[in-house]
Amino acid sequence: MEKITMKDIADALNISRVTVSKAFNNQAGVSETLRELIFAKAKELGYAKIPYQIREQPQEEQRTISLIVSRPDSALFWTNIIHRMAQELANYNVNLLYTYVPSVYTKTFSLPSVLLNGSVDGVIVLNVYDPEILNMVNELSVPKVFLDTIPTLTDSQLSGDLVLIEGFRTEAKITDILIQNGHTEIGFLGDIDYAMTNKERYLGYCDCMNKHELVVRSEYCLTGRIDIFSYGRKLHTFLDELQSWPSAFVCASDYVANFVQSYLDNNSHRLPHPVVLTGFDNTGEYTNVAGRIITANVPTALLGKRLALQLLFRSEHPEAPQELTFIKPSIIIPHIKQ
Structure with missing residues (x-):
């Protein structure tokens, strides 16, 4: 087997032998990135004269x-x-x-x-x-x-x-914005037993409604257990069965709001008045609500x-x-x- 030289390393990297020599002797004129490439190539080729401090440098345990x-x-x-x-x-x-x-x-x-x-x-x-x-x-x-x-x-x-x-304070603030805009009949949509964050958002909504002495009407709220893959169907059924409509729904997430907005768009004949939605998360992926509703931006x-x-x-x-x-x-x- 032929002895590996600095020229072999230089040729493999398409650089000069002088550059390789500078790297091995820790001289100026070689970037840290190129120096690491030279050392790696030298090890790969089996170069016998790698500087001791480089050859023996321990690698950090991953x-x-x-x-x-x-x-x-x-x-x-x-x-x-x-x-x-x-x-x-x-x-x-x-x-x-x-x-x-x-x-x-x-x-x-x-x-x-x-x-x-x-x-x-x-x-x-x-x-x-x-x-x-x-x-x-x-x-x-x-x-x-x-x-x-x-x-x-x-x-x-x-x-x-x-x-x-x-979620508690943020959802309370979102609900307060709706109230300041004249809404008094406001519902809440989202499974509050699914996640702590959903529960906190619902409690924030309720707290704001109570502070303004507004009634949380159970017929306007869908908060029970909903399978994550059944949201569209459950919301559609709930909205279909409404005998009267609130002027706004606070939705536990943009994901929920997207299903509600889809229903509203496809069943406008059922609405006695416009219905405003709010969301949470601001993911941007639900194009029918992105940029159209009040939401909470999670970084x-x-x-x-x-x-x-x-x-x-x-x-x-x-x-x-x-x-x-x-x-x-x-x-x-x-x-x-x-």
Whole structure:
């Protein structure tokens, strides 16, 4: 086997031998990026005279974090969070491992072995709302960060940090804007048992209505359990059965508002007067409501970064008190026709 020379390295990278020599001798005139390329190529070719400090430089151990998520075909809202989370973890040489769980628990389900055999150094839980599955994840012994939870599994019961998108005050403010615009008959639409964030939004709506001494009319509210894949049908049936109409609906999310707007557009003959909608999340993917309704803008990219940094902190400081963090969205108000 022929001896590898600096010229071989230079030829492989289409650079001069002088540049290779400067890199090995730590001389000026070679960028850090090119220097790393030269060292990598030298190792690849088996060059015998790599500087000792380069040859023996230990590599930082890569850690693995599991992202536990359901519904891999999720909405843009979730994918934006995940993308930014992965970017931030990569900055710290942390690999993000996607671990999918079903939306609904069955008796045959068990957590994937990767979560149980010590392969991961921590978990971030996203878009998982089944009580049985959440409880199974909650029992894992690794550091954990949850984005949202269910009303029956509160922060005091979780064995990890909880990040919530603030909803009580934000939804109260959105409801107050409707009232200031002259609306007094206002309904609420959204499954409040599905997620803590939905419950908080409903409570904020109720609080504002009560402060203005307005009645929360149950016939204008759909708050019971709704399967995530049945929203369109359930909302259509609910709206079909209305005997009278409010002048506005506060919707738990833009996702909900999009189904309601679709119904309104297709059944305008049933409306005795215009009906205003509000949403939450501002994902922009539901074109029939994007830019047309009051909504709360959740900074998904920053939220993804925040989750990543929280898990890194928890991994390094497992003894620190558990944290409950609220991310405050901003309210977006388009021009609304009265």
